[in-house]
Amino acid sequence: RARSAGGPGVRSLFARWGDQLSRLSGRLGDHSWIKRVIAGGLIVGLLASIGFGLLWWRLGEGPIGIDMATPWLAGAIKANFGDDHSVEVGGTQIERAGRIRVAVRVLDIVVRDRDGIVVASAPKAEVRLSVPSLLTGRLRAESLSLVDAELAMRIERDGRISISTGASARPIVSSEPAVVAPPATRLPAATKSDRDGLTAPAPSAAVGKDLSAALAWVDALSASGMNGYDLSEVGLKNGTLVVDDQQTGHRWTFEHITMNLRRPGAGGLALSVGADTEQPWLLRASIGPQADGVRTVDVMADRVSTKDIMIAMRMADSHYDVDLPVSGRLRGEIGRDGLPTYLTGKVQIDAGTIVDRKVPDFPMSVDRIDINVDWDASRRVLLAPFQAQSGGDRFTLLAPLEPPSDAVPDWQFGLSGGTMLFPGEKEKAEAPLIFNRIAVRVRFDTAGRRILVTQGDISNGELGIAGTATYDYSGAEPRLTLGMAGTPMSVSALKRIWPVLINPEVRDWIVTRVETGTLKRAEIAINAPVSTLARGGPPIPDDGLSINFLASGATVRPVDQMPPVRDAEMRVRITGRTANVSVAQANIEMPSGRKLTMSDFSFDIADMAPKPIQSRVKFRLDGPVPAAAEVLASERLSDFSGMPLDPATARGTVTAQLSLAMPLKNEITSKDTTYTVSADLNGFAADK
Numbered sequence: 001r002a003r004s005a006g007g008p009g010v011r012s013l014f015a016r017w018g019d020q021l022s023r024l025s026g027r028l029g030d031h032s033w034i035k036r037v038i039a040g041g042l043i044v045g046l047l048a049s050i051g052f053g054l055l056w057w058r059l060g061e062g063p064i065g066i067d068m069a070t071p072w073l074a075g076a077i078k079a080n081f082g083d084d085h086s087v088e089v090g091g092t093q094i095e096r097a098g099r100i101r102v103a104v105r106v107l108d109i110v111v112r113d114r115d116g117i118v119v120a121s122a123p124k125a126e127v128r129l130s131v132p133s134l135l136t137g138r139l140r141a142e143s144l145s146l147v148d149a150e151l152a153m154r155i156e157r158d159g160r161i162s163i164s165t166g167a168s169a170r171p172i173v174s175s176e177p178a179v180v181a182p183p184a185t186r187l188p189a190a191t192k193s194d195r196d197g198l199t200a201p202a203p204s205a206a207v208g209k210d211l212s213a214a215l216a217w218v219d220a221l222s223a224s225g226m227n228g229y230d231l232s233e234v235g236l237k238n239g240t241l242v243v244d245d246q247q248t249g250h251r252w253t254f255e256h257i258t259m260n261l262r263r264p265g266a267g268g269l270a271l272s273v274g275a276d277t278e279q280p281w282l283l284r285a286s287i288g289p290q291a292d293g294v295r296t297v298d299v300m301a302d303r304v305s306t307k308d309i310m311i312a313m314r315m316a317d318s319h320y321d322v323d324l325p326v327s328g329r330l331r332g333e334i335g336r337d338g339l340p341t342y343l344t345g346k347v348q349i350d351a352g353t354i355v356d357r358k359v360p361d362f363p364m365s366v367d368r369i370d371i372n373v374d375w376d377a378s379r380r381v382l383l384a385p386f387q388a389q390s391g392g393d394r395f396t397l398l399a400p401l402e403p404p405s406d407a408v409p410d411w412q413f414g415l416s417g418g419t420m421l422f423p424g425e426k427e428k429a430e431a432p433l434i435f436n437r438i439a440v441r442v443r444f445d446t447a448g449r450r451i452l453v454t455q456g457d458i459s460n461g462e463l464g465i466a467g468t469a470t471y472d473y474s475g476a477e478p479r480l481t482l483g484m485a486g487t488p489m490s491v492s493a494l495k496r497i498w499p500v501l502i503n504p505e506v507r508d509w510i511v512t513r514v515e516t517g518t519l520k521r522a523e524i525a526i527n528a529p530v531s532t533l534a535r536g537g538p539p540i541p542d543d544g545l546s547i548n549f550l551a552s553g554a555t556v557r558p559v560d561q562m563p564p565v566r567d568a569e570m571r572v573r574i575t576g577r578t579a580n581v582s583v584a585q586a587n588i589e590m591p592s593g594r595k596l597t598m599s600d601f602s603f604d605i606a607d608m609a610p611k612p613i614q615s616r617v618k619f620r621l622d623g624p625v626p627a628a629a630e631v632l633a634s635e636r637l638s639d640f641s642g643m644p645l646d647p648a649t650a651r652g653t654v655t656a657q658l659s660l661a662m663p664l665k666n667e668i669t670s671k672d673t674t675y676t677v678s679a680d681l682n683g684f685a686a687d688k
Contacts, residue, residue, distance in 0.1 A: 074088070089109050090106075090108030092105070145234065241259070259273050301328055321356075352365075371385075381402045395421075398417040411444040417438065433496055438458050439457045463493060467485065468482070469481065488520050488521070491514050498511075505608065510572075529544075548571075549572035551571075581601075586601065601618070604617075654684075659675070660674070
C-alpha cells in the first residue's frame with residue numbers, strides 16, 4: 001500500500017485550515033454571494049501573484065517594450081509643462097526598479113520650449129499617472145523622476161539659483177535672488193550708509209522672518225502643486241548632481257544620487273536625498289501643513305558626511321577637512337513665530353577625523369559623539385547634553401542655545417556642567433586630569449556684527465584656563481581679539497589639554513621633546529585680522545599674536561638619540577610666524593653618570609609658513625672631556641664627529657658651541673640634520 005505524501009504535521013495543518021473554512025462557511029450560512037465574492041477574491045489574488053511572478057521572471061531577462069503607450073505618456077507629460085513646451089519620447093518600457101518593484105519608464109525624453117531650446121533631457125524617466133486624470137480621460141503625470149540623468153545646479157553671483165539637466169541646457173527652474181539667505185562662512189561687510197540706516201528688528205520678528213518666508217513658499221506649493229497642476233512628485237534616480245557655485249568659484253560633482261521632492265496629499269513637503277556608493281548615506285526631511293497654528297517637522301539622517309554638509313552650508317573654503325558620518329533624527333513642531341513648540345531627538349556622530357588641510361600629518365581623531373536635543377518651551381531654550389570621545393579624552397557637557405528675547409536681543413550659546421577628562425600615561429602611572437568647573441558663554445550680536453565669547457572658564461579648583469574673545473566682522477575685514485591665561489600646571493597637564501589642531505608642529509615638538517617640568521605662566525593674546533591667522537595668509541602684525549610660556553625644572557630632549565637636558569628654566573615665545581624656546585642654563589646627564597653644563601640654549605623657527613618647517617638649535621656645553629666624548633659617541637653625532645675618543649681614557653675639560661638645523665616632521669633622519677660644532681680643549685690627554 002502506498003504511503004500518503006507529507007508527514008503528520010502537514011496533514012494536521014491542512015486539517016486545521018479545513019476546519020477553519022468549515023466554521024467560516026457555517027457562519028456565512030445562506031449568504032452564498034459572500035462566499036462567491038471571497039472565492040473570487042482569492043482566485044484573483046492568486047492569479048495576480050502568479051502573473052507578477054512570471055512578469056518579474058521575464059524582466060530578469062531584460063526590459064519589455066510597450067511603445068503603444070508612448071503617445072499617451074508623452075501627452076500626459078506635456079500636459080504638465082503646458083502649451084509652451086513640446087515633449088519628445090523615444091519609447092516606453094517596463095523594467096525592474098529595486099528589489100520587488102516594477103516601473104514604467106519612458107526613454108530618451110526631451111523637453112523643448114517655444115523657441116525649440118532644450119530645457120530638460122534624460123536617457124530615462126519614470127512616470128506615474130494621476131488617477132483622477134485617468135478617470136476623466138485627460139492624462140496628466142502625477143510623478144516624474146529622471147533616471148541616470150545629470151542635474152546641474154548653478155548658483156549665480158547675485159544669489160540666483162538655476163537648475164538644468166546638463167551644463168548646456170536652458171534652466172528648468174530659475175529663482176530670483178534669494179529671499180532666504182543661505183548660511184555663509186563669510187558675512188559681507190556693511191558700508192557706512194548701511195550701518196547708519198541699520199535698525200535692529202524686534203526680537204520676535206527677527207527670529208522667524210526668514211523661516212516664515214520659507215514656510216509661506218511651502219504652503220503655496222502645497223496648495224497649487226509643483227507646477228500648478230497635478231504633479232506632486234519630482235525626483236532624480238541614480239543620477240549625477242553637479243553644483244557650480246559662481247560666488248565661491250567651486251564646482252562639485254556627486255554621483256549615484258537619488259533625490260525625491262514630494263507633496264503629500266494632506267499638504268506640506270517631503271524631501272529625500274541619498275547616494276548609493278561605497279559609503280551610502282540618506283537624508284530625509286519633511287514639514288507638515290499648518291494646523292492650529294503649528295506644523296510638524298521631521299528630519300532623519302543616516303551616515304551623512306560632514307563634508308557634504310559643509311558644502312551645502314557654503315563652508316567648503318574652510319581650512320579644515322571634517323570627515324565625520326552623522327546619523328540621527330529630530331522631530332518637533334514649529335509655531336507661528338518660527339520657534340519650536342517642542343523639539344526632541346538624538347544625533348550620533350561616528351568615528352572620523354578633523355584635519356588642517358595645510359598640515360595633514362597631524363589629524364585629530366574623533367571616536368564618537370552622542371547628542372540629545374530637547375526644546376524647553378517654558379524657558380525658551382534648546383538643551384543639548386552631549387558626550388564626546390577622542391582617544392582616551394572624554395567630554396560630558398551641556399550645550400544650551402537660547403534664541404533672542406525681549407531681555408537679550410541676541411542668540412546665545414553656552415557650555416556648562418559635566419566634566420572634561422584627559423587620561424594620564426599608563427607607563428608613568430599618571431592620574432587622569434579632570435575639569436569639572438566649566439562655564440562658557442557665547443553671544444551672537446547680529447546687529448553689531450560680532451560674535452563674543454563673554455566667558456570662558458575651565459578649571460577644577462586647582463588649575464584652569466580663563467579667557468574672552470571677540471570676532472568682529474563689521475569692518476572691511478573680520479578681526480579676532482582674544483585674551484587667555486592659565487594657572488600654574490605641570491607640563492604633562494599642558495600636553496594633555498593642548499588641542500591637536502592648534503599650532504600642531506609646535507605642540508608636537510613640546511609633546512615629544514619636553515618630558516617633565518612645571519608651567520609657571522601661560523599667556524595668549526591675539527589682536528589681528530582673521531586672514532593673517534590663516535596659514536599662507538598675509539604676515540601677522542608684530543603685536544597681532546603673542547604666546548608666552550615660562551616653565552621650570554623642565555626635562556627636554558632637543559635632539560633624538562642624545563641625552564636629555566634636565567633642570568631647565570625654559571621660556572617659550574610663539575607668534576604667528578616664529579617660535580623661540582630659550583634655556584639659560586641646564587644640565588646634561590649621561591647614562592654613565594657623567595655630567596655637562598648646557599647654557600645659552602635656543603630653539604628657533606624663523607618662519608612657520610614654508611613646509612616642512614625648518615628649525616635651528618644652538619647651545620653651549622661645558623664640562624669634562626669624557627662626558628663630551630660620550631656625547632660625540634652617541635648615535636646622532638657619531639657619524640659626524642669622526643673622533644674616536646674613549647670616554648674611559650680621555651681627560652681634560654671642553655667648551656663647545658653646537659648648532660643643528662633640521663625640519664619639523666614626524667620622522668627625522670641623520671640626512672635631514674646639518675651640524676656645526678666648534679670646541680676648545682684644556683688639559684686634554686688621551687691614552688691609546
